[in-house]
Amino acid sequence: MHSAVVHLHGSIVRFITAETGEAVSKDPGPIVPELKELYWSFGSFVVFALLMRFFLFPKLKKGMEARYQGIQSAHAAADAERAAARAEVADYEAQLAAIKAEAAREVEAARNTLETERQAKLAEVNARLAQQRAAAAAEAQAERDAARDQIHAAVSDVAGLAGELATGRRPSPEVVTRVVSEVMAR
Amino acid sequence: MIAESFEFPEINAILRWQDIFVSFNKIALIAVAAAVIGIVVFLLAGRKDASVAPKGVRNLAEVSVEFIEDGIVMQTMGKSGLGWTPFLLSLFVFIYLCNVPGIIPLIQMPATARMAIPMFLALLVWVIYNGVGLKHQGIKYITHTIWPPGVPVALKPLVGVIEFISNIIVRPFSLTVRLFANMLAGHILLVTFALLTQALITAETMQFLLKPMAVLPFGMLVFLTAFEVLVAFLQAYIFTILTAVYIGGAAHPEH
Numbered sequence: 182m183h184s185a186v187v188h189l190h191g192s193i194v195r196f197i198t199a200e201t202g203e204a205v206s207k208d209p210g211p212i213v214p215e216l217k218e219l220y221w222s223f224g225s226f227v228v229f230a231l232l233m234r235f236f237l238f239p240k241l242k243k244g245m246e247a248r249y250q251g252i253q254s255a256h257a258a259a260d261a262e263r264a265a266a267r268a269e270v271a272d273y274e275a276q277l278a279a280i281k282a283e284a285a286r287e288v289e290a291a292r293n294t295l296e297t298e299r300q301a302k303l304a305e306v307n308a309r310l311a312q313q314r315a316a317a318a319a320e321a322q323a324e325r326d327a328a329r330d331q332i333h334a335a336v337s338d339v340a341g342l343a344g345e346l347a348t349g350r351r352p353s354p355e356v357v358t359r360v361v362s363e364v365m366a367r
Numbered sequence: 368m369i370a371e372s373f374e375f376p377e378i379n380a381i382l383r384w385q386d387i388f389v390s391f392n393k394i395a396l397i398a399v400a401a402a403v404i405g406i407v408v409f410l411l412a413g414r415k416d417a418s419v420a421p422k423g424v425r426n427l428a429e430v431s432v433e434f435i436e437d438g439i440v441m442q443t444m445g446k447s448g449l450g451w452t453p454f455l456l457s458l459f460v461f462i463y464l465c466n467v468p469g470i471i472p473l474i475q476m477p478a479t480a481r482m483a484i485p486m487f488l489a490l491l492v493w494v495i496y497n498g499v500g501l502k503h504q505g506i507k508y509i510t511h512t513i514w515p516p517g518v519p520v521a522l523k524p525l526v527g528v529i530e531f532i533s534n535i536i537v538r539p540f541s542l543t544v545r546l547f548a549n550m551l552a553g554h555i556l557l558v559t560f561a562l563l564t565q566a567l568i569t570a571e572t573m574q575f576l577l578k579p580m581a582v583l584p585f586g587m588l589v590f591l592t593a594f595e596v597l598v599a600f601l602q603a604y605i606f607t608i609l610t611a612v613y614i615g616g617a618a619h620p621e622h
Contacts, residue, residue: 211378212547217386218483221395222465225402226488230457237409238453241428244417251418 329365337361381558382481382551397478401464405457435459439608444615451614454495458488459607462546466599469554470592477599480550482543485606489542492610497535500617511620542609549602553595560588 209215337357344352384393412428415421421429435456440448465484469477478484500508512534513527567581 209379211382211551212482214482214486215383215392215394217390217392218394218398218478218481219487221391222398222478222484223487225398226457226461226491229402229405229461230454232406233409233457234453237406237413238432238456240413241409241417241425241432244413244415245429245432248417248419 333358333361333365336365375559375562378555381554384476393474393476394478394481394483397465397468397474397476398484400468401461401478404464405460408460431460432456435607439604439611443608443611444618448611448615448618451611455607455611458492458610459603462488462606463599463603466550466602467596469550469557469599470595475557477550477554479546479602480554482547485543485546488546488606489539492542492613493539496610496613496617499614500620503618504620508617508620538613542606546602546606549598553591553598556591557588557595560584560591564588 337354340361341352341354341357344357386392387396408424409428412425415423415425417425432452436449436452439455439459440452444451462479462484465478467477468474469480497508500512504511513530514523515526515530518526561584563584564581567577567584570577
């Protein structure tokens, strides 16, 4: 086939056949790399990579690391403050526990003192009451005995008089007294 | 009928672009734009106040840096590989920004669907990881690469050939083809379904049947466009993580 180059279309070379005059594509295969694409992409990437290596990435990374360090130091400070606050809380709780224990001890001691005093007062009052009760009982007994003696005397007089009236002679006072005593003892 | 009206263009018609000016075509424009966008984003990010919580462009840049550091470098190279972050970050951003135009209306061409960018990047990575290997291990890098420790003497000729082909030849080739072929396939699929939709809508016969049927390829077109968003990210990630694996392997063969 006779052919002739008619024009360059980019890198695509087109031919016209001698027989038909039709354009026949003699393009390179689709996987063949084009030189201009190679060097433009090479140039672009190399510039990008070099700028990234020496300027863009270090600047960005420096800022990131500064922020990370700031965050880490803030975390560390927060942790330290948290630990200090926890220590303070623990100290406060220890003090509170000691104070509560002291208060409980004092309350217990006061309660014991009060109980002792109460028991003492109670014993004292009970003793006084028992004493008064005994005195009252003795007094009542004495009055009862006195009343009994009076009654005994009165009854003896009446019995003696009654016997004298009945028999015409006065009974012996000892007999009357014994009889009255036996009767009253029943 | 459809076959008559549906005429798929030559493969070069959807891949090769006329020069915008001398020796500067759409692929070159996308590559330059990718670099410029990357530079501008990180330049603006660097100017923002770093002491406050990042937002906007700075947040984007910091997320990218942390993604590369935590998701790629620490996973493949460990702490000693953090010095490679700027290069890997550049690689990831550049590839991603070259992939993404494939789904941007009016541009609709991933620059990595052409051989030049994947090939040049793969060769660059090849040079770098071999250079790193030679720097860290000296001439033993070559013997370690060809004969991994513990290979019986009798197997050394066979293993040597396999490892040489695998590490020295196949790696850059696979890096190139993986990125290029994935992006090219995605681009061709989008073109195919777009053209099929157009062919059904503009069909001259049986319009009552063919026009409603256009919704099917159009639905696929929408789905594949969304899928290409994922592919654009994924291919950039795969290329970058494999680069990190190769560099890490060359620097620390015991890993």
